[in-house]
Amino acid sequence: MNFDLNEEQKVWKKIVHDFVEKELMPKAREVDEKEEFNWEAVRKGGPVGLMGMSIPEEFGGSNVDAISNAIAMEELGWGCGSTALALTAHNGLGTAPIALYGTEELKKKWLPMVSSGKNKLGALALTEPGAGSDIQGGITTRAEKDGDEWVINGAKMWCTNAGIAEYIITLVRTDPKGGSKSLSMILVPTDAKGLHIAPAEKKMGLRGSPAHGVTYDNVRVPLGNLVGAEGRGLQQTLATLDAGRISIGAISIGLAQAGMEAAIAYAKERKAFGQSLSEFQAIQFKIANMEMEIDLARTYIYKSAWLKDQGRPYAKEAAIAKLYATEMAERVLYDAIQIHGGYGYSREYGVERMYRDARLMTIGEGTSEIQRLVIARHALAG
Numbered sequence: 001m002n003f004d005l006n007e008e009q010k011v012w013k014k015i016v017h018d019f020v021e022k023e024l025m026p027k028a029r030e031v032d033e034k035e036e037f038n039w040e041a042v043r044k045g046g047p048v049g050l051m052g053m054s055i056p057e058e059f060g061g062s063n064v065d066a067i068s069n070a071i072a073m074e075e076l077g078w079g080c081g082s083t084a085l086a087l088t089a090h091n092g093l094g095t096a097p098i099a100l101y102g103t104e105e106l107k108k109k110w111l112p113m114v115s116s117g118k119n120k121l122g123a124l125a126l127t128e129p130g131a132g133s134d135i136q137g138g139i140t141t142r143a144e145k146d147g148d149e150w151v152i153n154g155a156k157m158w159c160t161n162a163g164i165a166e167y168i169i170t171l172v173r174t175d176p177k178g179g180s181k182s183l184s185m186i187l188v189p190t191d192a193k194g195l196h197i198a199p200a201e202k203k204m205g206l207r208g209s210p211a212h213g214v215t216y217d218n219v220r221v222p223l224g225n226l227v228g229a230e231g232r233g234l235q236q237t238l239a240t241l242d243a244g245r246i247s248i249g250a251i252s253i254g255l256a257q258a259g260m261e262a263a264i265a266y267a268k269e270r271k272a273f274g275q276s277l278s279e280f281q282a283i284q285f286k287i288a289n290m291e292m293e294i295d296l297a298r299t300y301i302y303k304s305a306w307l308k309d310q311g312r313p314y315a316k317e318a319a320i321a322k323l324y325a326t327e328m329a330e331r332v333l334y335d336a337i338q339i340h341g342g343y344g345y346s347r348e349y350g351v352e353r354m355y356r357d358a359r360l361m362t363i364g365e366g367t368s369e370i371q372r373l374v375i376a377r378h379a380l381a382g
């Protein structure tokens with residue numbers, strides 16, 4: 001066994017860390033307060049490789065391995081939860097399905113455009129107003145063939161990046177009879193006639209990462225915009241989410257790490273009863289728990305990413321990693337606020353923002369309940 005990152009991964013970690021420290025961290029509070037997306041991070045992140053992590057080099061991407069993707073997501077989460085979520089939605093959801101399942105024509109047309117950082121991003125719309133966890137049974141957005149076009153009607157909800165995207169990969173029902181082979185993914189350019197993107201939702205956290213409702217009113221796109229095989233949408237979605245769960249877990253670790261660092265700095269500086277907070281054993285125990293839980297989560301995130309890199313099954317491990325890391329981040333950030341006392345509740349201090357940002361992580365890309373279902377299914381089958 002080897003728990004060390006390889007040389008390439010170490011260099012990548014340093015590059016992303018330095019980039020995040022310079023470009024994301026100083027703006028994290030501002031993007032949250034103003035509810036604005038950090039476009040500069042995209043412009044400058046393109047050349048660093050952050051916009052093409054799932055995209056092969058021949059299409060302009062950096063095509064990093066799963067461990068390097070987890071490293072980048074942790075670093076992004078450490079600096080700014082909002083930008084981290086937008087970039088994982090872009091890389092993992094908005095570009096990976098095209099890179100993995102798309103035709104050469106689709107790859108050539110869209111991937112170089114969205115990997116450069118000069119243009120808008122990619123997005124994936126699975127969730128609907130009436131269905132999120134129940135993808136197989138609940139999707140009502142439908143696509144029908146008419147000559148050489150798909151005609152799409154329906155509505156999606158919570159589509160991260162929709163308002164700042166070049167296209168939205170849309171999960172649609174192509175066989176009205178239903179079943180596991182009735183869904184497909186179709187790429188819809190955001191300037192398509194009949195596509196309406198609602199204003200960004202007003203959210204509790206991650207307020208610099210826009211998420212939108214989207215409606216499709218007789219939207220027509222060429223048959224060639226099908227991403228992958230017709231009827232394989234459910235399987236492609238589940239595979240996309242397995243990988244995405246490692247990223248959401250990694251972002252959670254970054255948020256928790258930032259919260260712990262803030263709590264340690266504050267505990268050393270703040271005095272009570274004639275000594276610094278860090279000298280109270282009660283505070284030390286909280287910090288010990290933070291250190292322990294973050295380290296455990298990171299080790300397991302790397303394990304699931306390593307399995308993915310080996311081409312081995314990792315669905316159960318990704319579910320465990322996401323479940324543990326996301327719930328861990330909530331515990332750590334709760335205590336980070338507690339250590340800050342009243343100041344922890346103030347928007348002047350970053351820990352309240354991190355706490356709000358972390359709250360999404362147990363919901364997006366499969367709730368904690370769904371992760372437990374996945375884990376139980378594997379355990380009971382074994």
Ligand SMILES: Cc1cc2nc3c(=O)[nH]c(=O)nc-3n(C[C@H](O)[C@H](O)[C@H](O)COP(=O)(O)OP(=O)(O)OC[C@H]3O[C@@H](n4cnc5c(N)ncnc54)[C@H](O)[C@@H]3O)c2cc1C
Nearest residue numbers: 124125126127131132133158159160211364365366367369
């Ligand atoms: C900020 C944000 C960004 C998002 N970005 C995207 C995006 O880019 N693309 C996209 O497609 N979606 C996105 N989502 C949607 C997200 O993936 C869904 O909210 C999530 O999958 C849960 O679906 P739901 O909200 O419909 O909840 P529901 O599925 O209605 O679930 C409600 C509750 O019931 C529980 N539940 C449901 N089924 C079961 C069951 N079988 N057993 C036990 N409990 C169950 C759930 O765990 C949850 O607690 C985003 C959401 C948010 C808030």
